[in-house]
Amino acid sequence: MGVLGLIERDDTHREVVGSAARRLSSDVPALATRLLARIRTSCPSSARLVPEAEQLESVRLGLTYGLATIPEPGPERRELAQAARTGRRRAAQGVPLDELVKAYHLSVQLVWDELVQTVREESPGRLDLLMRSSMHVWAGIERQADAAAEAYRQAQAEQRRFQDERARMLLGRLLEADEPDPVLVDAVRDALGLEEDGWYAVAVTRYARPARGGAFRHPEVLDGSRVLWSPGADGDIAVVVTRGADTARLSPALEAELEGPIGLSPRVRGLSSLCFARRLAETALAGRRPADRGVIALDDHLVRSFVLASPDLAELLRRQIMSGLLALPEHEMSALLDTLACWLEVGSTTEAARRLYCHRNTVLNRLRRLEQVTSRKLDEPRDVVLLALALDAVRTG
The missing domain is CATH 1.10.490.10 (Globins)
Known part of the structure; x- marks a missing residue:
């Protein structure tokens, strides 16, 4: 054809x-x-x-x-x-x-x-x-x-995209709130499918997390725990839906995800506690020392956090307990402070001597000298607590 x-x-x-x-x-x-x-x-x-x-x-x-x-x-x-x-x-x-x-x-x-x-x-x-x-x-x-x-x-x-942005906004509002609003708690629960009475922890950082793909409503998984990220006023905030009994195992995963120091709250119960957990994470982050890197868990720095939470109390501890020690020559003051810190951490003069690379008698002599200049006794539980608080007051002051 x-x-x-x-x-x-x-x-x-x-x-x-x-x-x-x-x-x-x-x-x-x-x-x-x-x-x-x-x-x-x-x-x-x-x-x-x-x-x-x-x-x-x-x-x-x-x-x-x-x-x-x-x-x-x-x-x-x-x-x-x-x-x-x-x-x-x-x-x-x-x-x-x-x-x-x-x-x-x-x-x-x-x-x-x-x-x-x-x-x-x-x-x-x-x-x-x-x-x-x-x-x-x-x-x-x-x-x-x-x-x-x-x-x-x-x-x-x-x-x-709209639902993700709405969920992000609601979670951010709940985290930044001074007190939980029941209506807002319900909205976050529905938007993100979270358990109202579940266990959570909050991590905060002063750095922005690198962008990741995927929807906000589908949490990422870090070490078996689900994590929701929310941009905060000064950096990123992570809400961790915890699975284990504590948050210790989260630290390496969070450190791999974020740059710079990260404040981590203890576990809290319920969505209504997220704003409280965020404040605890902020407290942990605020208590970091210049050399601190990675995760600073509040559970590991409670004494320091108590001191940081009250500058007036810290000043009182320095004046009433540590004034005599602070008046000593620099080398002697540093040796006594380092020995006290090590002894408080390990609870043993023998182990403290091993860590400080000195004889056990040297540790005992330094501790007796410390008792003398502070007028506190290391065999008195109340005095030990005050010395621990005063030590952090000096080192964070």
Whole structure:
């Protein structure tokens, strides 16, 4: 067959399909009603989530624009624009994507059956020409399904971004609050799917965490614990949904995730305690020494934190307990302070001597000298507590 024969054959196909499509276009209201019944029977979520009148109008427009493109697609492609509108709307209504696509499959089945029936009634001798055009008809409606699905996915992505930003804002507000607001606690629980009475810890840093992919509502996992990140006023804040009995094992994972020192709160019970835990983490971070790196857990620095929480108390401890020691020559003062710190940490003169690389008698002599200049006794529990507090008051002052 020559080129002319091919052109004539294409024109004949277009004429047959176009004539049948124009015939169906005059009966769109009835077709829309039949198609709607099929969709609402086969797609239960659509029937539940989409008002019937709205869905009927959407089906009517889809059929109208779709049938108009069968004879000649045209430059406007209104059927694809309508499909995209439908896809976005169904995403907003919560209709499952598979039901959206199924509705278009039902549409193509109905339209094809009606085209066949029309040609069989009006031009039965040309039915074979319609059959040869089946790919053209089916592909046209499949393009509508693809346009609807793509718009649906884009709308869902926008919804997730909005939900993530809302969840981030709610969590940030709860963390920064002075006192927990029950309404805000409920909103955070619902937005993030967290347990209201679960166990949590909070970590704070003065550095911004490197950007990571993934949705905010799907927490990352560090050492078996789920972690939600929230930007704070001065740095990043991590809310840790703890799994173990303590937070000690979290330290290496947090240090690998963040730069600079990190303040870590003890475990607290319930979402309503997150603002309290954030303050505890801030206290731990504020108590770091210049040489401190990595995680500073409040559990490990409670004495220092008590001192930091009250500058006036720290000054009182320095004056009343440490004034005599601070008046000593620098080398003697440093030796006594280092010996006290080591002895308090290990609780043994023998172990303190080993760590300080000196004889046990040297440690004993230094401790007796310390008792003399502070007027405190290391065999008195109350005095030991005061000396521990005073030591941190000196070293953080």
